[in-house]
Amino acid sequence: MTRLVRTGTMLAVLLMISGLAASCASTDPVEPTGEPETTAAPPDTEAPPDTEAPPATEAPPGDEDSTPWWVLLIVLLGLFVLIIALLVGSKRRKAAPAPAAWKANAQHGYAEARWLSDNMTEPLAIWHGDAEYEGDDAAGATDASRARVWDQITPRLERASSELYALEAAAGPNSPALRASQGTISALNETFAALNARSDARAAYRTVSEAGEPAAASELTAARDREARAGTNLTEAQHRLNAALTELSALA
Numbered sequence: 135m136t137r138l139v140r141t142g143t144m145l146a147v148l149l150m151i152s153g154l155a156a157s158c159a160s161t162d163p164v165e166p167t168g169e170p171e172t173t174a175a176p177p178d179t180e181a182p183p184d185t186e187a188p189p190a191t192e193a194p195p196g197d198e199d200s201t202p203w204w205v206l207l208i209v210l211l212g213l214f215v216l217i218i219a220l221l222v223g224s225k226r227r228k229a230a231p232a233p234a235a236w237k238a239n240a241q242h243g244y245a246e247a248r249w250l251s252d253n254m255t256e257p258l259a260i261w262h263g264d265a266e267y268e269g270d271d272a273a274g275a276t277d278a279s280r281a282r283v284w285d286q287i288t289p290r291l292e293r294a295s296s297e298l299y300a301l302e303a304a305a306g307p308n309s310p311a312l313r314a315s316q317g318t319i320s321a322l323n324e325t326f327a328a329l330n331a332r333s334d335a336r337a338a339y340r341t342v343s344e345a346g347e348p349a350a351a352s353e354l355t356a357a358r359d360r361e362a363r364a365g366t367n368l369t370e371a372q373h374r375l376n377a378a379l380t381e382l383s384a385l386a
Contacts, residue, residue: 236304236311237385243297244379244386246290247318251375253283254329256368263336267344291326295319301385314382321375328368335364 298315305311339357
């Protein structure tokens with residue numbers, strides 16, 4: 135609709151200027167307003183002279199009312215400038231850049247990464263380790279709410295990584311967007327790995343501590359130490375992820 139209005143306006147202006155040029159170039163003949171007066175010649179008392187003065191030459195009709203050529207040239211030049219201005223303005227409006235796609239990538243990536251940061255916690259890892267050890271026999275292994283959360287982690291991690299990789303591709307070298315996307319992807323992968331390590335350490339401790347035969351004290355101590363290190367690593371990874379999300383939030 136805007137293009138039709140703009141085209142109609144341009145045509146109207148062109149027709150107006152063309153009409154102006156035509157009106158300037160045209161000349162209207164001057165018609166006499168009345169019949170010429172006739173005067174009776176005086177009676178011939180003398181013979182006419184032998185010689186007569188040559189009749190005065192008159193300018194061709196319409197020469198005095200014709201438009202100078204330079205006026206037409208100015209009108210045509212103005213018409214040309216108007217056409218060029220309209221064409222350039224139309225091209226500039228068409229070339230207006232669309233909203234940057236990286237903004238949506240930053241927002242979606244941040245949303246997914248924030249959910250992961252809030253849910254990849256040590257209690258969830260401990261629950262999953264117990265569930266891995268106990269199977270379907272214990273009530274703790276059938277916690278439907280935590281099971282749904284655990285099942286969403288991998289798909290959400292893939293979506294977050296996809297959005298952040300797109301943000302990284304659109305970012306310029308050494309730009310804040312590049313640093314934020316790379317830092318968040320690295321922190322997400324590190325936290326996810328620490329979450330699984332904490333779950334595995336929990337399942338290993340349960341296996342050693344609840345074995346049919348009493349485990350050696352050294353094995354039990356090693357299992358406890360593994361759990362403690364895994365918990366510390368998960369906590370530190372979560373801190374780095376939160377820092378990366380703080381930087382990413384400035385873009386989202």
